[in-house]
Amino acid sequence: MIRILIVLVVLCSGPVQAEVKIKTLTSPGGIAAWLVEEPTIPFTALEIMFSGGAALDLADKRGAAYLMMGLLEEGSGDMDAQAFAAAQEALAASFSFDVYDDTVSISVRFLTENRAESLALLKTVLTQPRFDPEAIERVRAQVLSILASDAQDPESVAGATWSQLAFGDHAYGASRKGTVSSIAALSRDDIAAAHAMLFVRDTLFVSAVGDISEAELGPLLDNLLGGLPAGGGLKTAPVEFAMKGGLTVVDLPTPQSVALFGHAGIDRDHSDFFAAYVLNTILGGRGVESRLSAEVREKRGLTYGVSSFLVGKEEANMLMGQVASANDRIGEAIEVIRNEWVKMARDGVSQSELNDAQTYLTGAYPLRFDGNAKIANILVGMQRQGLSTDYINTRNDEINAVTLAKINRVAAELLQPDALHFVVVGQPKGLNEE
């Protein structure tokens, strides 16, 4: 009954188009960038991304990229950490440095009034980091404190256990934050080496959204990034997803168990990717409207949240999910999830589920583009994935092109109940390791 009503609503309302006018430009010095001019608010959001991240850490230097990124605001040029902070606060600019397995990124916000000064300050971070011994020890202590807390946190323990089982000795199998012993052993040279390796021109992607013109942006980018070494050529080592189906329990004293589950996934460039993407939306990607949530939360009250998601790394893909239930109920939650996996692999989805998911995804897409920082972030990701600026206009067509026959073929191929592995952290009752 409910579904019929929804279809009627949907039929009378087509999705809106995202109106994002992207300019592609190459600066006088040869830096490529995407720009959206949005002059209504006097600031600019700038996203800078470099391919190559924590997975490039050497096996005995795990955590080097993470520690290095934590040190970027701790002194550069002729400024120590306190002088740098004072300078940044006086400009009211914000720099956020993030490290992932396959990328590092810098998210910048600066006011129109002091653009050049803000980027001149950021430039010192990229070209003249100090890595003062006191700063290294200060940030090293912070990382060790974070590692100690992670070791007691059910979600972090589940994530670390999952990665280790899936990828073993490969960098993906280790925490990008490193280990207590690897962090303790990192030297200033290791940190400087990570900086020199990751911030290079050949792996660079840039997008800017805000109160800035093409003519203004180009020279600013040249000044900021033109001095970086060419570099590049380093890639994450290939790896096989090694986990077999089963169940792993990690004992941790907590009243609620946290479980991660899943198996191998699908590449972003695969011709079935969009079908898999819609499939995951129906399975567990769409909040309380998904099948997993309907069965585990709405019907049985076994959890506050259950979800599934596609994970795409440079060298590995996974279809994963997460759930948390009281220790005496997690067993039932896992059973329900396994059954849903079997059911969807065997029977696929219905035409109305497919229609609903397509309408949801195509309607939600333009709603992502509502803020300078959000748009800048999307644009830099598109560049790294090798998409064209036109992708924004064609992406919904790809979603709508997924047919019932295709999505159900993909369901049978992608969902592998026998390969499904659960990592449970807590003190679950009545669960046996497999």
Next chain:
Amino acid sequence: MLFRFLTVLGLCLPIQAVAQVSDFMLDNGMQVVVIEDHRAPVVVQMVWYKVGAADEVPGKSGIAHFLEHLMFKKTGNLASGELSDTVAANGGSDNAFTSQDYTGYYQRVAADRLGLIMKMEADRMVGLQLSVDDIATERDVVIEERNQRTESTPGALFNEQKQAALYMNHNYGVPVIGWMHEIEKLNFDDAIAFYKLHYAPNNAILVVAGDVTLEQVKALAEQYYGVIPANQSVKPRQRTQEPPHRSARRMTYYDERVAQPYVSRTYLAPERDNDDQKTAAALVYLAEIIGGSAATSILGRALQFDTQKAIYTSAYYNGTSLDDTTFGLIAVPVPDVSLQEVEDAMDAAIAGFMKNGIDLETFERIKLQMRASEIYAMDNVQGIANRYGAALTQGLTVSDVQDWPQVLQDVTTEEIMTAAHLVFERKSSVTGWLMSPKGDSK
């Protein structure tokens, strides 16, 4: 040095709002705020009820939040879950939230779907038709939510104990999600009674933000909300207030899951009041000066840089609250420093600040950052909508919200010191240590 002159430049920045804000009142007493931002074809509708966890009666903790969950069930016109399904089928997202002072519901959709979501939100304002079956399952969901947010996190349990110790007579001492033994007993009658008493147009505020015009919102609001009669049983909120605090409190919470011990002190502090926001504005500066930036704040400089006794320090203050709020300090010691030692260092740093006063350069930098944060805030229209909804359910007016950035710019160093003397009163504070039973207290 290079950057100092910019401070002066920065102060001349205009705060020119892209968002045009207007408000009006429906005949049934429902207030409406419209925030126009035409950058993207998106709209956010929020309905804020002037009722929160602190309005619960004794023994029924968690009922405000439990009802928030139940509001997604069946109504006279909508099947259970249909509102969220319909929003999602239109590409939108929806959710809800409960605090001590308010309960809010929101949807974010393409701007041309505003009528659709208004119709559904208005429908559940008075049309909820709960069934007894809804209660048991959704109560289990809430129990798992408490497990996830609170029981699994030593820091959350610590905060809960600390808050309970600070508020001796006010409901702010009871957690929003409720105590577990009371959540387990919440029933159908409790939910219905709370709903009938508090959910009505004359106890609600509608905030619509995004690519809409005042005229559009007016017409739709009158059509959907304007027809719901006011509920005369809605009474002004009356809460038990704090008596004078005469004794500083101390507590230690031991939990074997604690990997990183820390000390936290919470002081009772005045909130932003209608037409009197100056003290609160001074406290916003005080929090920044004491613990805003690791490298330049009082605690950061003294504990993280000069003596290197702490890994992390912070000071925080949130002035938007209906009744007395809190001002907090946190210090996380490095491995070889005890909680007593880091607490003493924290107190010494504050005492030094009280004696030496405010560094003028720091003050000017913070002032510029407050001004800049207004510019950055305009990038997020939902954030602006939140400001109005929270303020209007917590005793402030639209003009208080609009005055606030200027009130912040007008704060003087003298006012900050006066506020510091007011708030740093140990008798109205709780000092808590969070630690593992294994860790010695050195």
